Amino acid sequence: MSFLKSVLSCFVLLFITSTTFAASPFVKGELLVQLTVKASKANASKAIKEIDGEVLEDLPQIRVKRIRVPEKNFDKVKAALSKNPNFVFVEENFLAQGMIIPNDPSFSSQWHHTKIMAPSAWEMGVGSTSMPIAIIDSGVDPDHPDLDAKLHPGYNFLFNNTDTHDVLGHGTAVAGSATASSNNGTGVTGVAWHNPIMPLVVLDSSNWATYSNISSAIIYAVNNGAKVINISIGGTSFSSTLDSAVNYAWDNGALVFASAANYNVSTPYYPAACANAVAVAATDSADNKASFSNYGDWITLSAPGVSILTTTNGGGYGYWNGTSFSSPISAGLAALIWSVNPQLTHQQVLDILKSTTDDLGASGFDSVFGHGRINAYNAVMEAMNFLPDLDVEPPSVALTSPENNQTFSGDISITATAQDNVAVEKVEFFLDGSLYATDATAPFATTWDVSAVPDGSYTIDAVAFDAAGNSSLPDSVQVFVEEPVVEEPVAEEPVAEEPVVEEPVAEEPVDDVPPLVTIDSPSSGSIEDRVTVLATASDASGVVEMTVYINGEVQKAQATDSIRWNWNTRKMKSGTYLLRVEAKDPAGNVGFEEMVLSK
Secondary structure (H helix, E strand, O other): HHHHHHHHHHHOOOOOOOOOOOOOOOOEEEEEEOOOOOOHHHHHHHHHHHHEEEEEEHHHHEEEEEEEEOOOOHHHHHHHOOOOOOOOEEEEEEOOOEEEEEEOOOOOOHHHHHOOOHHHHHHHOOOOOOOOEEEEEOOOOOOOOOOOOHEEOOOEEOOOOOOOOOOOOHHHHHHHHHOOOOOOOOOOOOOOOOOEEEEEOOOOOEEEEEHHHHHHHHHHHHHOOOOOEEEOOOEEEOOOHHHHHHHHHHOOEEEEEEOOOOOOOOOOEEEEOOOOOOEEEEEEEOOOOOOOOOOOOOEEEEEEOOOEEEEEEOOOEEEEEEEHHHHHHHHHHHHHHHHHHOOOOHHHHHHHHHHHHHHOOOOOOOOOOOOOOHHHHHHHHHHHHHHHOOOOOOEEEEEEEEEOEEEEEOOOEEEEEEEOOOOEEEEEEEOOOEEEEEOOOOOOEHHHHHHHOOOEEEEEEEEEEOOOOOOOOEEEEEEEEEEOOOOOOOOOOOOOOOOOOOOOOOOOOOOEEEEEOEEOOOOOOEEEEEEEEEEEEEEEOOOOOOEEEOOEEEEEEOOOEEEEEEEEEOOOOOEEEEEEEEEEOOOOOOOEEEEEEOO
16 A cells, blocks of 8 residues: 555545554654564674664664665565564554544533543642653644643654654644643643643654654653653554553553544554553543544543643644543543652552543443543542552642732732641742742742833732642732833922931941852753753842843842743854843842853
8 A cells, every 4th residue: 555545544534434444654664673682782783784774763772773674675674584583573663643633613612621520639639840741742832821831841753853843733732631731811721730741742744653753752751750641643553662662661650641543443553552551532521432532442541532622833722622632631630640649650540540430331341431431530539548648638828918909010029828737848939820939938938020021910829839749729819010100300499407416336347248149050051942040149148139141131130049030042043142140238249150151
């Protein structure tokens, strides 16, 4: 079957039902081979060289190499390598598709949260900023107002760089379903409110991804700390390479969630049908099987996947259908479970997901809904009770200033009180959904200098955390920023004053020692598209102000002894930049540290 015919057949199958599927298309002239445990590099290289092959990529964690071989003798070369004792398996580098089907805007917005009882689950926890969700897809829109503050560094496996812009639009929609910024007065709500996004680009602008890139992305996610991985992509061909990558995630304590695909057939799709993947089918608002959803004894769970309102590339919102969205909704729930009980193993999290579902269809496990449709409230409750010796009671927090709907033109003093059954570890302050400051000591407070921000309304949130990782529901206020009105000075009549006889005053010792400034981040050298500047200062008399400069221009000033500034360098020209951080003490002494950075 030609590549073009394969593509056309996949699109036709979006609209018809079939019980027979051809193997997935694959990259011409490429094979994936796994070395045996005892195979030496020399023997493997010799075997590949003998068939005029070339190693293009190495995945050492699962002993797999991606090689280029002559297209003319492709089948013979594959057969020859399959007989070579140095290799466990030899297979094509198959292609998989993103699970996209047409939108249906007639359904009500975000019905799925109520269906899975997410609001009740949020009373017990809203996610964790320390646990990123890896989105293996087409990238994520870095400027979307519901996603930009949540992006962790990722990787683009299509072009081998760190540019993770969305090349298709699919990844942005998937990411929003799992963990769009919430309670920020903007757009939509994700299942896991606080969990960051690790964007990993494997799906190209034509909606195709190679199995080798998907496998590399899984390994990258695990090696960079992701315990929850979502893949809304699938192909019909089993792959030992892909299966090994999923097993690598499982063996390292991570869960891979994958969409079951949208063809209304029982044909297994991969990686969803891999033994250690969590395959997610789709349901509608009436808890019926979604008309397009695949089924079979390989399905693990089901979740809402019809008319899901989520984020779209370019900063907007739209309705999407597909198992592409039931999968990240389930992945978001796994992140919620881990956030309320970080000590759970991945096996325990999976057991909780399966045991707390709403049983649909035939009693118990069935081939349509798997173990059932996920229930967030039941799952989070079970996670909290799973280890009864843990502290599972979340703290509470209240913003004491500013008051709601106040108007400001200068610094805003932000204060909060927090309580917990054991102890409050810290309070995080958010401005329009983005983390602004953290205070670990009561009274919890920070100061916001609004002189450089545009006029308008802003939302301030406070969230408290305890040592067990429990987080409070956020307390929020809205404030308004306006430019101050400058009044013309009025001339005053001179007034004769009686001479004042001053008593001699003992002279205070002169403070002429400037504060000590330390730039903690970034390090000297090159910089990426986004840089977090962190600096602290100390002085015997205290620090009254800190200021960040780039090439002599003020970027941020704050009345505190520490300062944080998120520097977006994506649109800046290549060259060198002088970063300087100054600190001032009450006597007016100014200390500084500076470094030269290059882009």
